Amino acid sequence: MDLAEKSEKKLEQMDSKIEALEGKYKQRIQVEELKASMNPEELEKEIMELKEKQKLLRLAMKQK
Known part of the structure; x- marks a missing residue:
């Protein structure tokens, strides 16, 4: 595996972690x-x- 492949794999892992954190804190971020x-x-x-919308x-x- 060359450097470019290693870097690409590392970036994919970081993207996954970022998406997971965004999902975890999405509601809190929206409230803020x-x-x-x-x-x-x-x-x-x-x-x-x-x-009111929730009630309806x-x-x-x-x-149903």
Whole structure:
């Protein structure tokens, strides 16, 4: 195995690790991005809208 192949394999391993970490912390990252981009009132409104959507989805699933 030459240097280029070793480097390529190492990069693939690092990419896999990065993707795994992003998946693990995705929700936390999204929350931090929201907190940075919105004020508390906007966040509260967004949360209320999401809760309403969640409630409607649950009702729709029960009817199936």
